[in-house]
Amino acid sequence: MCEEYHLISPFERQLIRQVEDRRIISCGLSSYGYDCRLAKDEFKVFSPIQGTEVDPKNFNPNNLLDIPLRTAADGSQYWLLPPHSYALGVTIEQFQMPRNVTAIALGKSTYARCGLIQNTTPLEADWKGRLVIELYNAANLPVRLYAEEGFVQIIFFESDEDCAVSYRDRAGKYQGQSGLTLAKV
Numbered sequence: 001m002c003e004e005y006h007l008i009s010p011f012e013r014q015l016i017r018q019v020e021d022r023r024i025i026s027c028g029l030s031s032y033g034y035d036c037r038l039a040k041d042e043f044k045v046f047s048p049i050q051g052t053e054v055d056p057k058n059f060n061p062n063n064l065l066d067i068p069l070r071t072a073a074d075g076s077q078y079w080l081l082p083p084h085s086y087a088l089g090v091t092i093e094q095f096q097m098p099r100n101v102t103a104i105a106l107g108k109s110t111y112a113r114c115g116l117i118q119n120t121t122p123l124e125a126d127w128k129g130r131l132v133i134e135l136y137n138a139a140n141l142p143v144r145l146y147a148e149e150g151f152v153q154i155i156f157f158e159s160d161e162d163c164a165v166s167y168r169d170r171a172g173k174y175q176g177q178s179g180l181t182l183a184k185v
């Protein structure tokens, strides 16, 4: 489906653990799923400095801060998510879900073992876009989040039949999101 219908693009047909001589957090194809990479273009952290309150019906973009992207000794780039902080990131990959496929995004074990909780989230049948992922650092230490490396895994479910009403049929709000789209009603 990735090759014929562009279900995931860009698509890596195997799991990647290394780029040139640098070890990375794995990304690409797994057995029944796919590990996505965290995009470098948009990453935001909740902050009370400019923020007011978080209202899902009227989201204030000032609740979110851009934080600096740092460079490690081996050339990899990362953001430092402060302890007990919540951030929004987006996948590099663009999805084009068929009408008979739905999926769930889950955390990666490597990050889970570092204190990070990725929000479990659906990719609905016929939804199209880049996936926004919410990240919580539950640890009492800062956690590195590496840009352009694996950070979330998607498990896919295929049905024998097309769904009766798809996300696109329902005119879902997040249809076609191409970047870090904030909560809306």
Ligand SMILES: O=c1ccn([C@H]2C[C@H](O)[C@@H](COP(=O)(O)OP(=O)(O)OP(=O)(O)O)O2)c(=O)[nH]1
Pocket: 119, 121, 122, 123, 124, 125, 127, 130, 131, 132, 133, 134, 167, 171, 172, 173, 174
């Ligand atoms: O954390 C998330 C959750 C969902 N999505 C995308 C994929 C999903 O198919 C679509 C709709 O998700 P959901 O049904 O959870 O959104 P909603 O809050 O119920 O909005 P709507 O009223 O548009 O259904 O948005 C994300 O990018 N990030």
